[in-house]
Amino acid sequence: MSDASLGPSSYIVLGLIAQCGAATSYDLKRQADESVGYFWNFPRSQLYAEPQRLVGLGLLSEQQEDGGRRRRTYAMTPEGRAALQHWLAAPAGMPELRDPGLLKLFFIDQAGNGALEALAAEQLALHRARLSEYRELEQQHGPGGIGATLKMGHLYERASIAFWLELSEPAT
Amino acid sequence: MSDASLGPSSYIVLGLIAQCGAATSYDLKRQADESVGYFWNFPRSQLYAEPQRLVGLGLLSEQQEDGGRRRRTYAMTPEGRAALQHWLAAPAGMPELRDPGLLKLFFIDQAGNGALEALAAEQLALHRARLSEYRELEQQHGPGGIGATLKMGHLYERASIAFWLELSEPAT
DNA sequence: GCTAGACCGTCCAGATTAGACCATGTATGT
DNA sequence: ACATACATGGTCTAATCTGGACGGTCTAGC
Numbered sequence: 001m002s003d004a005s006l007g008p009s010s011y012i013v014l015g016l017i018a019q020c021g022a023a024t025s026y027d028l029k030r031q032a033d034e035s036v037g038y039f040w041n042f043p044r045s046q047l048y049a050e051p052q053r054l055v056g057l058g059l060l061s062e063q064q065e066d067g068g069r070r071r072r073t074y075a076m077t078p079e080g081r082a083a084l085q086h087w088l089a090a091p092a093g094m095p096e097l098r099d100p101g102l103l104k105l106f107f108i109d110q111a112g113n114g115a116l117e118a119l120a121a122e123q124l125a126l127h128r129a130r131l132s133e134y135r136e137l138e139q140q141h142g143p144g145g146i147g148a149t150l151k152m153g154h155l156y157e158r159a160s161i162a163f164w165l166e167l168s169e170p171a172t
Numbered sequence: 173m174s175d176a177s178l179g180p181s182s183y184i185v186l187g188l189i190a191q192c193g194a195a196t197s198y199d200l201k202r203q204a205d206e207s208v209g210y211f212w213n214f215p216r217s218q219l220y221a222e223p224q225r226l227v228g229l230g231l232l233s234e235q236q237e238d239g240g241r242r243r244r245t246y247a248m249t250p251e252g253r254a255a256l257q258h259w260l261a262a263p264a265g266m267p268e269l270r271d272p273g274l275l276k277l278f279f280i281d282q283a284g285n286g287a288l289e290a291l292a293a294e295q296l297a298l299h300r301a302r303l304s305e306y307r308e309l310e311q312q313h314g315p316g317g318i319g320a321t322l323k324m325g326h327l328y329e330r331a332s333i334a335f336w337l338e339l340s341e342p343a344t
Numbered sequence: 345g346c347t348a349g350a351c352c353g354t355c356c357a358g359a360t361t362a363g364a365c366c367a368t369g370t371a372t373g374t
Numbered sequence: 375a376c377a378t379a380c381a382t383g384g385t386c387t388a389a390t391c392t393g394g395a396c397g398g399t400c401t402a403g404c
Contacts, residue, residue, distance in 0.1 A: 007390090008270075008272060008275060009391095011275070011279070012275065015275075015278070015279035015282065018279070018282045019279065019281070019282065024352080024353095025352080025353075026351070026352055026353085035278070036275065036278055038269075039269045039270070039271045039274045039275065040269075040270055040271065040272075040274075040275050041268055041270075042391085042392085043391075043392050043393060043394085044393090044394090045354085045355085045356095045391090045392075045393080045394090046391075046392085048352095048353065048354070048355095049391095069351080069352055069353075069398080069399055069400075070352090070353080070399095071352070071353085072353090081282070084279070084282055085282065085283050085284065087276075088276055088279060088280065088282060088283035088287055088291075089283060089284070089287055089290070091294050092272040092273040092275070092276050092291060092294060092295065093272050093273070093298075094273075094298050094302065095269060095270060095271035095272070095273060095274070095332075096213055096269075096270045096271075097210075097211045097212075097267060097268075097269055097270075097328075098180075098211070098212055098213070098267060098268045098269075098270075099211045099212065099267035099268075100180060100212075100264040100265050100267070101264040101265070101267060102211045102212075102267070102321050102324055103180060103183070103184065103187075103208065103211065103212050103264070104259075104260055104264050105320055105321055106187070106207065106208055106320075106321045107183070107187035107190070107191065107256070107260060108260065109191070110187060110190045110191065110253070110256055110257060110260060111257050111260035111261060112257065112261070115260055115261055118261070119260075119264060122263050122264060123264065126265075126266050130266065148277055148278075148339065149274050149277055149278045151335065152274055152331075152332070152335045155331040155332075155334070155335055156269075156328065156331060158331075159324075159327040159328060159330075159331045160267075160324070160327075162327070163323065163324045163327055167320065179359085179360095181360095196382095196383075197383075197384080198382065198383050198384085214360085214361085215360080215361055215362060215363085216362090216363090217360090217361075217362080217363085217384095217385085217386085218360080218361085220383095220384065220385075221360095241367080241368055241369075241382075241383055241384080242368095242383090242384080243382095243383070243384090244383095244384090
């Protein structure tokens with residue numbers, strides 16, 4: 001039960017199908033891109049490979065179109081729902097961050113002058129853009145649904161903006 | 173020049189050697205673990221493979237012991253320093269987050285009750301632990317050096333703590 | 345009909361990854 | 375001298391992940 005060979009992306013597939021009902025890989029990609037993709041990114045091709053494996057394990061059921069695009073539509077099985085719930089009950093572990101901006105900041109002494117200002121300006125712009133994406137999402141979905149995770153997004157972006165803003169100010 | 177085949181981990185190697193002088197792979201690992209590893213994690217074996225490639229590209233020089241452990245010590249070349257500076261001057265891009273806690277939170281409706289509380293408690297503990305690691309690091313290194321990146325670490329952990337704390341409180 | 349562009353699926357070479365495995369130095373106690 | 379334990383240091387591999395190319399299918403508009 002609750003196979004150890006399942007990775008986080010497996011559970012993203014299970015979770016999305018549990019929440020939104022049967023879907024094709026393509027559907028999953030679009031849903032992921034504007035929700036869970038913000039704090040767990042992965043390439044498109046995973047969303048074609050993963051469901052296949054889950055079908056093999058009996059956690060999803062598959063129905064393929066006869067003609068045309070031969071779409072595969074995946075649906076939950078009771079085993080799948082159980083696996084998802086089992087995973088949800090287990091400890092999650094620490095987040096991993098991969099921030100090229102902080103990376104460069106860490107080494108910024110090795111660069112010529114002006115580098116810090118340029119870096120701070122870029123990061124500031126990126127984080128502000130991301131923050132307004134979040135604001136849009138919030139309006140689309142309302143405060144319910146993805147509200148909680150979206151809130152963490154807000155907190156993170158605001159912290160980042162404060163951080164880079166301070167760095168780009170002339171020292172007092 | 174400034175080969176496109178270089179990834180972020182390549183520049184971590186270059187940067188660490190630029191900052192701390194010649195080092196072995198093992199040295200690099202220890203340095204990385206308590207500094208840059210917090211916002212850019214990667215496996216140990218990379219730190220053996222990467223320097224080799226950088227030597228091949230002429231960005232590092234290598235000196236191997238004759239006997240015993242046959243340690244390889246890597247040092248900067250002028251080309252390496254130039255590549256590092258070139259990279260530092262280029263745009264950094266957006267951070268990527270992989271947060272299993274937020275992932276589970278996003279799907280928490282699919283779980284039984286009590287799951288949210290357990291998740292929040294775990295995450296809270298993890299983030300508090302991380303925060304005190306940061307405080308220790310700060311005392312070791314003083315406010316200079318890695319101070320700036322460490323500050324972002326603080327901001328992030330404090331935001332996370334506030335977030336999970338609010339979730340674990342009974343709704344008003 | 346025709347075409348452009350969105351939709352949908354598959355594939356694969358190369359990079360990345362965890363972590364097992366093995367070897368060497370050093371400190372300590374007997 | 376020998377045994378033990380632990381930190382140090384290096385190598386390897388199987389499995390997975392990744393980006394992105396490629397090729398089909400539909401629909402709307404002309």
